[in-house]
Amino acid sequence: MSNIAIITARGGSKRIPRKNIKYFLGKPIIAYSIETAIKSGLFDYILVSTDDDEIAEISKQYGAKVPFMRSKQNSDDFSGTADVILEVLNDLQKTGKQFDNACCIYPTAPFITKENLSDAYQLLMHKKLDSVFPICAFSYPIQRALKIDDSKTIMVWPENINKRSQDLPATYHDAGQFYWMNVNTFLKKKKLFTNETGSIILNELQVQDIDNETDWKLAEMKYELLQSIK
Secondary structure: OOEEEEEEOOOOOOOOOOHHHOEEOOEEHHHHHHHHHHHHOOOOEEEEEOOOHHHHHHHHHOOOEOOOOOOHHHOOOOOOHHHHHHHHHHHHHHOOOOOOEEEEEOOOOOOOOHHHHHHHHHHHHHOOOOEEEEEEEOOOOHHHOEEEEOOEEEEOOHHHOOOOHHHOOOOEEEOOOEEEEEHHHHHHHOOOOOOOEEEEEEOHHHOOOOOOHHHHHHHHHHHHHHHHOO
């Protein structure tokens, strides 16, 4: 089996400027994704897809390959992850490089571990799934969610108002770290999430969405805590 890691890191970022190479506890945040991919030993090729020269240079310094720059078409705010992966795989095929499995890794995923990458890969292989990605349980039941309507607070699903939290089924969200996929299936379906998608479950300490400066500080605190309890 031949595997490729594709780290998606475009240059534009409005909420956190230069987010993908901003220093996270001493080094560019993208370095964590590259170094973990290398340490995992799972990949024959580790590539960064970017439209930014500085990101490309830093990625190479940490051991990734940047054989070509991302097209303008897939570098704006509306470009989907699947579109970027398709572009990379198609461009590589033109050079004679083909892979059985691919793992799309986000550049702002410092909590990614080689163990989680391996567990997800094993699930992909053993269950012959289309794709596998990490998820995390919502800390509060979404079935008891609230919304504001005309200045009044109401339940989204009022039928759950008297149900105990422990009686409601657990619900999960994407951990936002990586997505393993079977390349042939992905090229046919062009989707990361199909009816044959599986997942591994992470705990809240291993997951942090990083969309603003507060998120960034929380991520650094969580990361340092995780390091202290290893």
